[in-house]
Amino acid sequence: MSKPIVAIVGRPNVGKSTLFNRLAGERISIVEDTPGVTRDRIYADVEWLNHSFTLIDTGGIEPNSDDIILSQMRKQAEIAIETADVVIFLVDVKQGLTDSDHEVANMLRKSHKPVVLAVNKVDNMIQNNMDVYEFYNLGLGDPIPISAAQPLGLGDMLDKVIEHFPEQETSEYEDEVIKVAIIGKPNVGKSSLINKILGEERVIVSDIPGTTRDAIDTPVTIGEDKFVFIDTAGVRRKNKIKEDIEKYSIVRTVAAIERADVAVLMIDASEGITEQDTKIAGIAHEKGKAAIIVVNKWDKIEKDDKTMNKYLKDIEFKLSYMPYAPKLFISALTGQRVHKLFEMIKLVAQNHSLRISTGLLNDVLYEAMAMNQPPTDKGKRLKIYYMTQVSVRPPSFVLFVNDKELMHFSYERYIENQLREAFGFKGTPLRFMVREKQ
Numbered sequence: 011m012s013k014p015i016v017a018i019v020g021r022p023n024v025g026k027s028t029l030f031n032r033l034a035g036e037r038i039s040i041v042e043d044t045p046g047v048t049r050d051r052i053y054a055d056v057e058w059l060n061h062s063f064t065l066i067d068t069g070g071i072e073p074n075s076d077d078i079i080l081s082q083m084r085k086q087a088e089i090a091i092e093t094a095d096v097v098i099f100l101v102d103v104k105q106g107l108t109d110s111d112h113e114v115a116n117m118l119r120k121s122h123k124p125v126v127l128a129v130n131k132v133d134n135m136i137q138n139n140m141d142v143y144e145f146y147n148l149g150l151g152d153p154i155p156i157s158a159a160q161p162l163g164l165g166d167m168l169d170k171v172i173e174h175f176p177e178q179e180t181s182e183y184e185d186e187v188i189k190v191a192i193i194g195k196p197n198v199g200k201s202s203l204i205n206k207i208l209g210e211e212r213v214i215v216s217d218i219p220g221t222t223r224d225a226i227d228t229p230v231t232i233g234e235d236k237f238v239f240i241d242t243a244g245v246r247r248k249n250k251i252k253e254d255i256e257k258y259s260i261v262r263t264v265a266a267i268e269r270a271d272v273a274v275l276m277i278d279a280s281e282g283i284t285e286q287d288t289k290i291a292g293i294a295h296e297k298g299k300a301a302i303i304v305v306n307k308w309d310k311i312e313k314d315d316k317t318m319n320k321y322l323k324d325i326e327f328k329l330s331y332m333p334y335a336p337k338l339f340i341s342a343l344t345g346q347r348v349h350k351l352f353e354m355i356k357l358v359a360q361n362h363s364l365r366i367s368t369g370l371l372n373d374v375l376y377e378a379m380a381m382n383q384p385p386t387d388k389g390k391r392l393k394i395y396y397m398t399q400v401s402v403r404p405p406s407f408v409l410f411v412n413d414k415e416l417m418h419f420s421y422e423r424y425i426e427n428q429l430r431e432a433f434g435f436k437g438t439p440l441r442f443m444v445r446e447k448q
């Protein structure tokens with residue numbers, strides 16, 4: 011189950027940033043350590059009691075210079091409604107109730123999204139109490155007095171927010187179901203691909219299980235094999251605000267990747283590999299997911315016998331941290347090679363949960379060390395006593411050594427390559443931990 015998403019909406023100067031920073035504390039951005047991903051202050055992880063959620067600040071949108079406050083607020087509210095599980099609607103006790111507050115309240119009410127109405131700048135709970143009652147007029151239930159600056163009342167507010175979170179389930183799908191997230195920047199062809207897949211004759215789209223949250227996923231069966239495409243609602247959504255939510259779509263992408271086993275990263279052949287592609291791929295890599303790189307719109311470009319190689323070279327260079335990912339050149343429009351995708355998904359999912367016995371692992375390790383001795387530093391040689399696999403999804407290994415400092419990145423990479431040669435592991439990242447043992 012991915013983390014719930016909470017959005018803060020409100021007029022300029024009501025205190026959105028102050029509240030955001032107060033709640034976010036030092037726990038910033040979920041993806042800051044991902045290669046190529048710069049830290050983005052528009053969202054943060056928050057923990058409250060036993061719950062954690064992702065908070066987004068829709069105030070991060072830059073209004074166009076001629077944008078009036080109201081249209082900016084409408085946009086914000088649309089984004090929040092599209093993206094979030096719970097919306098915090100922030101108003102200001104000092105400014106009182108305004109027309110634009112009413113307008114936004116109407117939008118929020120119509121959306122049927124859970125809304126928590128928080129009245130900010132109630133720095134003195136006794137003195138300001140009467141002024142808070144005015145906000146009952148918005149028809150959004152009890153207004154909760156807070157002061158983001160002091161801070162006051164934030165606990166009560168968060169309690170209300172958490173009440174609206176979807177029930178936590180221990181396990182969403184049975185173990186044999188392969189969870190797939192189709193990811194990529196807007197307009198790369200994600201929804202076209204999903205529609206093509208669902209239109210295939212052998213693909214049976216299953217009934218969607220009960221809970222509302224699951225309705226965003228699409229489970230399918232092909233023969234004996236069960237797959238579920240994660241967050242297809244977000245992917246297939248088609249409307250005018252799609253572009254506006256681009257900036258926030260990364261939050262959905264991260265949530266989808268977290269729930270998936272396999273990430274299918276789509277690239278637009280007519281645009282080549284862009285910085286946004288490397289960001290998104292970096293998230294899948296960082297989260298340890300199996301990955302497939304799909305170059306889409308292959309029908310659209312001029313080709314000769316060198317074109318595919320040129321793309322492969324470019325991928326190798328720009329997505330150098332994921333050489334394990336198999337590549338597929340498709341057209342979601344014509345359906346070219348789309349049928350190959352399922353075999354590939356199955357293969358990488360198997361490798362993602364592959365377990366190798368300690369005996370076999372160490373046979374490979376000792377042979378690797380015999381062929382290419384471990385490095386030395388200041389006369390001391392690295393000794394690797396043995397290794398063992400500690401987990402799957404992705405396969406993770408512990409290497410027991412005499413001195414951690416002596417383990418160079420290049421030698422670790424060498425061992426990784428030897429393991430890949432021996433056991434395959436196509437499509438999955440591998441993780442290594444080095445432990446000292448006397």
Ligand code: GDP
Binds near residue numbers: 023028130156160
């Ligand atoms: P935003 O435009 O909605 O993001 O609002 P800001 O967070 O930038 O806050 C606008 C102003 O209100 C700033 O001067 C804040 O210091 C002030 N402010 C925010 N929260 C409180 C509060 O709880 N009490 C008081 N008195 N001022 C606050």
Ligand code: GDP
Binds near residue numbers: 201
């Ligand atoms: P999404 O935003 O990633 O879901 O992208 P869409 O599936 O909405 O596709 C964006 C645009 O690209 C649409 O106009 C599609 O018709 C077009 N498109 C998608 N796949 C292909 C393809 O394989 N070839 C060509 N020529 N166009 C495509």
